[in-house]
Structures are given as structure tokens and as C-alpha cells.
Amino acid sequence: MALREIREYGDDVLARPCKEVKEVTPRIRELIDDMFETMYDANGVGLAAPQVGVLKRIVVIDCSPEGEDPHLLINPVIIETSGEQTGYEGCLSLPGKSGVVTRPNYVKVRAFDIDMKPFELEGTELLARAICHECDHLDGHMYVEKVEGDLVDNEELQQPEEE
Numbered sequence: 001m002a003l004r005e006i007r008e009y010g011d012d013v014l015a016r017p018c019k020e021v022k023e024v025t026p027r028i029r030e031l032i033d034d035m036f037e038t039m040y041d042a043n044g045v046g047l048a049a050p051q052v053g054v055l056k057r058i059v060v061i062d063c064s065p066e067g068e069d070p071h072l073l074i075n076p077v078i079i080e081t082s083g084e085q086t087g088y089e090g091c092l093s094l095p096g097k098s099g100v101v102t103r104p105n106y107v108k109v110r111a112f113d114i115d116m117k118p119f120e121l122e123g124t125e126l127l128a129r130a131i132c133h134e135c136d137h138l139d140g141h142m143y144v145e146k147v148e149g150d151l152v153d154n155e156e157l158q159q160p161e162e163e
């Protein structure tokens with residue numbers, strides 16, 4: 001495993017749509033391991049492959065306080081949403097900043113696991129927010145496009161999550 005460089009906002013790779021994964025090759029397995037390591041090292045709660053410069057539809061998320069339920073989503077598609085939540089959101093590709101974004105409060109996503117078996121994951125609150133945020137990355141979008149008001153420095157806030 002190795003840490004990968006996190007691409008920052010303004011890098012063209014973050015503005016491009018990602019390609020579907022057809023097969024989990026050893027190289028993709030290594031990418032996934034590296035994505036988890038890079039996310040944890042940066043104290044993030046989510047990371048999408050384009051954030052480490054790879055245009056593939058792969059997302060890792062771990063937003064539980066104890067870190068006991070990391071999620072790997074390959075080719076994720078959001079199939080259901082409901083409700084609404086409005087709150088601060090950050091991104092590892094825009095370090096030190098946060099902004100207010102409204103997201104669904106409930107999300108159901110269909111994705112494939114490491115063995116390319118399909119599964120569904122449901123999330124509310126922070127997990128729902130993280131799923132939406134990371135899936136946006138796969139289409140070349142960042143949360144700044146959805147921010148209500150101005151971006152703020154994290155020092156002015158209490159420890160917002162970075163995704």
C-alpha cells in the first residue's frame with residue numbers, strides 16, 4: 001500500500017467524468033487499498049478515485065466515529081433519495097475550507113463490491129451526504145458548485161468533515 005497524492009480543486013482531473021470499472025484487476029485492488037490508506041492518512045471520511053488522479057468510478061467512505069464500517073463502492077448509482085439536510089461540507093481536494101450544502105437526508109445507492117457482486121447500501125445524515133458528495137466526484141463535480149453562500153476557513157468552524 002502507498003499514499004497517493006490528493007489532487008486539488010482546479011486540477012483538470014477533478015472536472016472530468018470517470019469510466020466504469022469492468023473488472024477488479026490486481027492494479028485496481030492496489031488502487032482501492034491506496035485510496036483507503038490515503039483517506040485515513042488525511043483524516044477524511046470519503047475519497048473518490050479522481051481525487052488521486054484515476055478516472056474510474058470507485059469511492060471509499062468511512063464516516064463512522066469508530067471506523068468500523070468502511071464502504072467500498074464500485075460503479076455506484078444513487079437509486080433513491082428522500083428528505084433534506086443542510087450543513088457544512090468539506091473536501092480533501094479543497095483543504096481547509098468548508099461550505100454549506102443541502103443534500104438528501106436519506107440515500108440508497110447500488111454498487112459493486114470488490115468481487116464485482118452487486119449490493120445496495122442505505123445511508124442517512126453524514127453517510128447520505130458522503131455518498132452524494134463522492135458520487136458527484138465521479139461525474140466531475142465538486143461541492144463548491146452547490147455551496148450556499150461563501151466558502152469559509154475551517155479555523156472558523158468546529159472540525160467539519162472532509163470528503
Ligand code: NI
Pocket residue numbers: 090091092093133137163
Ligand atoms: Ni470531495
